Amino acid sequence: MKSSKQNSRATNKRRNVKRQKKVVVNSEMRDFSNDPYFVEKAERARELLIKYVVPKLNK
Amino acid sequence: MLLERYAFKVDAGFLQYTFYSEGSKGRIDKIVLYTYLMTLGGIPYYNLGFGDHDDKNDQINDLAVSGNGDRDKILATVAYTAIEFSSHFHKCRIVIQGSTLSRTRLYQMGIARHHQEISQLFDIQGMTETGELVPFKRGENYRAFLASRK
Numbered sequence: 001m002k003s004s005k006q007n008s009r010a011t012n013k014r015r016n017v018k019r020q021k022k023v024v025v026n027s028e029m030r031d032f033s034n035d036p037y038f039v040e041k042a043e044r045a046r047e048l049l050i051k052y053v054v055p056k057l058n059k
Numbered sequence: 060m061l062l063e064r065y066a067f068k069v070d071a072g073f074l075q076y077t078f079y080s081e082g083s084k085g086r087i088d089k090i091v092l093y094t095y096l097m098t099l100g101g102i103p104y105y106n107l108g109f110g111d112h113d114d115k116n117d118q119i120n121d122l123a124v125s126g127n128g129d130r131d132k133i134l135a136t137v138a139y140t141a142i143e144f145s146s147h148f149h150k151c152r153i154v155i156q157g158s159t160l161s162r163t164r165l166y167q168m169g170i171a172r173h174h175q176e177i178s179q180l181f182d183i184q185g186m187t188e189t190g191e192l193v194p195f196k197r198g199e200n201y202r203a204f205l206a207s208r209k
Contacts, residue, residue, distance in 0.1 A: 023067070023068075023069055023143055024066070024067075024068045024069070025068070025069055025070075025071060026068045026069065026070060026071075026077075027070070027071040029068060029069075029070040029071075029075060029077065031070070031075065032075060032090055032092055032112075032119060033074070033075065033092060033094065035092075035118075035119050037108075037110055037118065037119040037120060037121075038092045038094060038108040038110070038119065039094075041094070041106060041108040041156075041158065042094035042096060042106045042108065044156065045094075045096055045104075045106035045154040045156055045203070046096045046097065046106075048154070048156065048186070048202075048203055049096060049097060049099065049104060049154070051190065052186065052190030052191075052192075053099060053190075053192070054099065056192075057099055057100055
């Protein structure tokens, strides 16, 4: 059986996770979508799809 | 999923998420960006991009190991951004690929560790070295992952 201390820890963890759930929408957030790092990452992923996924769909 | 994570902010388009990693090396600005790639078979594909924003040179990178002692919390936060993103972009597929082999392995270990929780919300496929898409299995190595919300 769990001790009251363990139960209390579990309750606190659940509360903390619940508290974290709130998502803040920030309409003035700086846009990183054109950052070279992210552009390059997306390009690599696109190449991966073109090389391996597209041919299978076209079969 | 009930994993410890950081609170994050999201832009109005639900494509970009930011949060701070807080640990032994101070506060590190983390960015998660979902980029539209293409639509295949009626399903839109998005890339999950993840990196550190370096204030000094105002650049993003994910090659550095920030070593802030909170790796699992960071990975959990990224996973939560995927939940938030996929609740706005239904029936999409998310491509997850590390910028290096070791980074892809890190993602793989994170997925494997929490596969039970993750698989309640997402179907995860692994892309093998030969480009085959197969259901994710612990202990197997993949070059990338595809996640679809159930």
